[in-house]
Amino acid sequence: MSQGPDFPEIVPTARSMSPGDFASKVFRSQSGVESRVQYGNRAFNKTLDLEYSNITEANAAAIHDHYLACKGTLSFFSLSLKTNSGNETFHINDGGGSTSNRFGANAFGLRYHYAEPPQFNSVKPGRMSVTIKLVGVLEA
Amino acid sequence: MAYFSGKDGLVSFGGNNVAKVGNWSLSTTVDALEVTDLSLSDRTFAPGLRSSTGSATIFYTDDALGAKSLLDKIVKITATSEADITTIKLGWGIKGIQSSCIITSAELNCAVGEIMQATIQFQFTGVLSLATL
Numbered sequence: 643m644s645q646g647p648d649f650p651e652i653v654p655t656a657r658s659m660s661p662g663d664f665a666s667k668v669f670r671s672q673s674g675v676e677s678r679v680q681y682g683n684r685a686f687n688k689t690l691d692l693e694y695s696n697i698t699e700a701n702a703a704a705i706h707d708h709y710l711a712c713k714g715t716l717s718f719f720s721l722s723l724k725t726n727s728g729n730e731t732f733h734i735n736d737g738g739g740s741t742s743n744r745f746g747a748n749a750f751g752l753r754y755h756y757a758e759p760p761q762f763n764s765v766k767p768g769r770m771s772v773t774i775k776l777v778g779v780l781e782a
Numbered sequence: 783m784a785y786f787s788g789k790d791g792l793v794s795f796g797g798n799n800v801a802k803v804g805n806w807s808l809s810t811t812v813d814a815l816e817v818t819d820l821s822l823s824d825r826t827f828a829p830g831l832r833s834s835t836g837s838a839t840i841f842y843t844d845d846a847l848g849a850k851s852l853l854d855k856i857v858k859i860t861a862t863s864e865a866d867i868t869t870i871k872l873g874w875g876i877k878g879i880q881s882s883c884i885i886t887s888a889e890l891n892c893a894v895g896e897i898m899q900a901t902i903q904f905q906f907t908g909v910l911s912l913a914t915l
Contacts, residue, residue, distance in 0.1 A: 729820070766830055
């Protein structure tokens with residue numbers, strides 16, 4: 643997997659994160675008793691949805707160009723500090739890649755990719771809204 | 783400093799002053815686009831789209847400079863079309879505001895003991911401009 647440029651330094655207006663799940667399988671007996679077997683020690687398919695409402699066209703263009711620079715959903719990339727701002731105790735931007743960087747991916751052995759192409763909506767001259775969906779996958 | 787009162791007001795339609803106007807009003811609003819991001823604790827906004835509407839009450843007369851010519855834009859047997867977009871000027875003293883507009887509603891009232899009058903409401907389209915009367 644190739645690495646793309648870092649995501650632009652733009653603070654989102656809304657953010658939604660799901661930490662993903664660990665690889666496991668459930669075996670259920672006829673009596674209903676379940677046994678769960680863990681197949682991996684790292685969660686994967688972490689999702690991070692970012693909304694940028696009514697941002698400037700320059701910022702929308704930066705997101706668009708970043709998507710192309712990452713060759714769409716192909717390359718992985720790192721988030722910028724501003725992408726994670728707003729919940730300073732949940733996500734501690736200590737720069738060390740620790741597991742307190744809870745919105746991030748690297749500390750969990752993951753790489754963020756675009757899950758799908760971003761959506762760009764025109765609001766008025768000079769203002770646009772952008773929705774992006776990222777997925778954190780385990781690196782090879 | 784000059785004050786203006788009702789006698790200074792007028793409504794102009796298609797370049798001609800409408801006779802017997804009882805009142806007019808103009809309302810302009812601007813959408814507030816929320817641009818609050820996750821780093822802020824207070825809601826912040828940017829100006830969005832602007833919209834202007836107006837209304838006028840006109841004492842009904844059946845001539846070209848009366849309410850009938852305005853009512854004909856909407857109360858008629860044929861469908862309304864782009865051709866019904868007209869320029870309305872709202873004035874006071876020697877000043878005024880004008881723009882193209884669509885007449886969005888017309889109400890005609892005729893009651894015992896009262897002069898027949900029409901109330902029209904209109905939606906301005908495009909930017910307003912200042913006019914000298």
